[in-house]
Amino acid sequence: MNNALEINNLSIHYQTDSGEVRALRNVNLKVPDGKVVGIVGESGCGKSTLMSAIINLLSENAIVKNGKILFENTDILTMSKHRLRKLRGYDIATVFQDPMTTFNPVMTIGQQLTDFQHRFKERNRQQKRQKIIEMFELVGIPDPAQRLNQFPHEFSGGMRQRMAIAAALLMNPRLLVADEPTTALDVTMEAQILHLLRKMKNDFNGSILIITHHLGVVAELCDYITVMYAGEVVEQGTVEDIFYRPSHPYTKALLECDPAVLKRKTRYLPTIKGRIPDLRTPPPGCVFANRCSKVSAQCTQTAPPVVDLSDGNHWCICHEVSK
Amino acid sequence: MSLNSTSHARSPLRNNLLVNIKAHLASIWNTVLQISRDPIGALGLFLVTTIIFIAFFADFLMPYDPNQINVLNRLADPTWEHWLGTDNLGRDSFSRVLIGTRVAMQVAIVSIGLAMVGGIVLGLISGYGPKWLDSLLVLIFDSMSSLPMIMFAMAVITVLGPGTYTLIIVIVSVSIPGYARMIRAQTLSLKNSEFILAERSLNASSGRIIFNHLLPNVVGSLVILASMDMPVVIMLEAGLSFLGLGIKPPDASWGTILNDGYSFIRDSPVLIIAGGGPLILATLGFTFLGESLRDALDPKLKKRGSK
């Protein structure tokens, strides 16, 4: 199977006044063609750095220490400006958390989405508008023809997120990257957007990468899941592997903490004790050692090995599991 | 309770106050350091400190009495006795420039200080007070700013007569609307913020909300605005004095020196330089300092500007 996106051994540091922050360390990730991959992790796990790296929009103080992000066998990180411009929004489309910031507030939606299509020289103005209307109907925006003449502020948050998805799909991208697409929305709207993405998955023949902290969202949508903690991938597998056969203690703890997972009502919720380590000086051993309930002397001293749990499809890094 | 000294030293409020003062001094010192690292800011800081130093110690620095007339030695060129020569009445120009510096600083600092106090009070009342009072105050601010400034100044001077106090009154009343409007805008946006609501939910009185919570959050930007206003006010004072509407002639001011120089420009060009030079240096100094201060206090603005 071909991969739409392949990340190999990616390490990214940030230069700050108080030292170098090692935000991502040796991240490996594959997004197979036509599949939905979810990246799950809490704040500080490196999700946003990874997201910016994929679209090559890292902040100025970021340093790529090593690694590659391969899209169609070309490294995004060393790509020419010209090729990048063609890549972003064309081959790789993005949907952000805050649908408010996606659109220019002083242009009508119709104008903006027509401009988005400027690379399709073969379409004339009328055809471009027609294409937008088709997309809007697909994502469930009522009266699309009238809506084209409205400004972004005239839409609700949910509607704007639908339009952002429509705009992304207008390009027929090979990869759709969605960063917390439902976090800013109500449950009812979240359910509708998830429903929409699920429907898209069948019609649209590209791959989707979803970055979120919400376990419910990945369970609803994804084929594969990558669990990140403190800048490292700690476990990777199919959605069933992660939810039914979690191996890494962090994955287990994360699943146990989610109040939606707990079957029985409880007055006191389970938590993960301790804090994420300081990424300026990450510990020599396992990054999760200071919060892990199964920690042994080995965990704090040597880096944990990669443990293959099913033919390279499901793996995690942990001393305890390797025993 | 024990009376030993350790418990006394740990007196929390005093402790807190000391920590506060220390922190404030440290943050002011940091700002100064940051300004001096920027070449433009360092130049501004140097010019402004020099000018303020001269204004303070003008009495000791002056070689002659600035109003001592010596008709025999009028319009003299610079010599070792008279560094900047003498004017049409034979008065020492250098001494007159020094005392003029004091006048300029007095007028500028006093009037901007008063305008800031007035702006803060009126702005807070307008922003936090009842709506009818806000409408009334905004109407007054708008009418004030719509008056042509020179016309207004001349009208006030005609009524009160020229002089330092009239000058201050004019500058204060012209500056207040701008300051007040800025404080009002900030108060309006802060008044519905969550932390003000949180204070209200704790039963905090309006006075407490205004003084402890709104005031500290609005003065910062006013200080920047006021420092940027210094050159404008210095120019205004010099301009009105030049026209004979500010400092009364026997007294020295950069404006009156310029006026004397202007009348005798064919006889001695030095006098124009004596009056104009310090004016240019002061204006530049305060502008540089103001801009550097703004960058130091609001780094976001600088980033946006440089991109």
Next chain:
Amino acid sequence: MTAFLEVRNLDVSFVLPRSISSILLRNKAPGLDVLQNVSLTLGKGETLGLVGESGSGKTTLARTITGLIPPQSGTISLGGRVVSGNKDKAFHWLRREISMMFQDPIASLSPRMRIGSLITEPFIINDISIGNRWEKAEELLDMVGLPTEFANRYPHELSGGQARRVGVARALALLPKIVIADEPTAGLDVSVQGEILNLMTRLQEELDLSYIIVTHNLAVVRHTTTQLAIMYLGQIVEQGPTDDIFERPSHPYTKALLDSEPHPDPAKRRDDLQIKGEIPSLFLRPTGCDFHTRCSFAQDKCRAVEPDFMTTEDGRLLRCHFPLQDTDG
């Protein structure tokens, strides 16, 4: 359940700006009804969850109960003492007994004050002598599980979870009887959200508090509340014991809300949608039942007649013409 806090028939409407012509014609200023006839009861030691989509009026209700928004009509009584009217003075007493935790933990702390001053401020404001202010601050920080050196920090130096703890300390400083928490878990990671909720539960037991938790996080509500009130467009549509409602939602909106929550279980993926569209604007309040525009069970009666409150056999309050009979209703 004996009512400790009782909110009766609360109406809140916001006055809209008037046009010049309406001022000249001396028309009454138009109002936007944000809360309509809201009644609530809360027993001592209970936790009530207030749930609904954004725009349902839950935050407005929370702020009205603490007197931050004056009600047009209705009464609030606490332990038998009734507060009514819309004068700020009347709420003075109430605000000492009911304290509020705000939604954004950092933005609700005055940015130029230190944590030590912020958490002891309630005493200063209400003229309560506490002796050594610093010791009191340390004691409060200790209570919410923060190191005492935090007293010297500024709000922007805290993480979301730490600021949330400061919010708890400030809310509990005066030992109130009721704490209203507006989205206490918003923006927190799952592992931290449990810590805050557990802290709140522990303090509830220690200090004999009653809570109102305003949230849209249903998973949290299921574990932490005993009573539940579901709001839609400024009205309470269903109220009753949390367990009963989760087991057998009676109002179609409640059911839709519960079904919308994504399950963290890949085997339970859904391919249908329980609810379509969004909460209507308050400017265009539907006729009849407010929910009929999105309700899959709506009939002609729902479009024409506004349903009244009714009490079901198991003591639940409900505002619906055709309540769901069973879970699969």
